[in-house]
Amino acid sequence: MKWPKEITPSFVGKLIRAEKDLKKAILVFDSATGEYSNGFRHDHTTFGIMISRFVSANQFKAAEDLLKRMKDEKCMITDDLFLSICRGYGRIHKPLEAIRIFQKMKEFDCEPTEKSYTTVLSILVDENQTKMALRFYKYMKQTGIKxxxxxxxxxxxxxxxxxxxxxxxxxxxxxxxxxxxxxxxxxxxxxxxxxxxxxxxxxxxxxxxxxxxxxxxPSVVTYTSLINGLSQSDNPNESIELLEEMKSKGIEPNVFTYSAFMDGLCKNGRTSHALKVFEEMRSKNIKPNMVTYSTLLNGLCKEGKLQEAVEILDRMKLQGVKPDAGIYSKIINSFTNVNKFQEAANFLDEMILDGITPNRVTWNLNVKIHNTVLQGLLADGDLDRASRLYLNLRTRGISVEGKSFDSLVSSLCKKGDLHKAMSIIDEMVVDGCVPNELTWKAVVEVISDTSKLQEISEYVN
The missing domain is CATH 1.25.40 (Serine Threonine Protein Phosphatase 5, Tetratricopeptide repeat)
Incomplete structure (x- = not known):
């Protein structure tokens, strides 16, 4: 690139900062060094800006290489440069790397300051390295840091x-x-x-x-912490008073404050109040998050307000917040509790269409809910829907409980579909489930002539 006859570190620094593309920023930095004939050399400022750019892009080796170059060129090195790299490692959850960089400071004739020690200590604490942090604090005192x-x-x-x-x-x-x-x-x-x-x-x-x-x-964080603590008690009135006090002092509640407050209302059977708070929150253009929706849905389902819960779920999806398996489970479970198995099955289908898959934590709950819906559909006599759900379970690798197998076989036998019933029994045995006496009795009862006795005896024997 073309440079003016005279360039200064501040001019180069402005160019590097202005360049959004890191590769182009590197070109600016490197091409500036070609102007040594005009007396220009990178100083602490331009090196620092470039190190910051590398750290922001998680290119830590390049940042550390610049530190070495600074040492070789006898450029002043301060602890701020090391700390920017330490914080970068902390941001990507590598506290041990932050310690390693801190320990290199003296190699570069850079004496760690109180700020340096406190920054590293804070990184260790934020990364839940509590024992290491306490040892580091002890080391600070031994070193004579005030x-x-x-x-x-x-x-x-x-x-x-x-x-x-x-x-x-x-x-x-x-x-x-x-x-x-x-x-x-x-x-x-x-x-x-x-x-x-x-x-x-x-x-x-x-x-x-x-x-x-x-x-x-107190900050909004402090108010939120206390509101959250009060919300776990049986008396939500204190959290109501605290929220009003907060507003009166000009401290605006955030999404976490509202979510904590609504949690207390829902746990105490006051979802109607929680819904009003939800509307107030939205009127202030505070976007509800997953916790907000989960809290409200849990409270509505607990009180049996299923229509309101479904409406909240729809609004949640419209606002771009993707429900997880836990939220769907709350809705589906609530419908099964009132024996509305068709609706529960519909939400199971919707959950699959949305690409929601249970994780390790929710897997067992997912198995239980699917089997409960399957058994409920069979109890209602909806064999076709139950059969589709059964095939879905088999396809997705969700365990079928022995009771579900027995119910399905019994329903098929009542319909007179012996072939399908025996096929289900085959799958049942492969899964390690043993048909009970009632299941075999249902199979035997469907046999109307002696020609089929041979067919059944093959399975019994």
């Missing part, structure tokens, strides 16, 4: 990761004023969230009141 409010907050967050270390987190919190640090909103928010998660809502409420008296403003 404790600050940020590192203490990260330490508390690490201790809050496990119920067994929750007391230690509270102890660090209580000792903060003695060490000369006042807990801030982040400190309180972390503890309140953890206490609610572990079911200690009473202690969480105390801290919530305390933080207000200390001039620490």
């Amino acid at each position: 404790t600050n409010i940020v590192s203490l907050n990260v330490l508390i967050k690490a201790l809050c990761k496990d119920r067994g270390t929750m007391e230690a987190a509270l102890q660090v919190f209580n000792e903060m004023p003695i060490r000369g640090f006042n807990p801030d909103s982040y400190t309180y928010g972390t503890l309140i969230n953890a206490l609610c998660k572990y079911g200690n809502v009473i202690e969480a409420k105390k801290l919530f009141k305390e933080m207000d008296s200390k001039g620490c403003s």
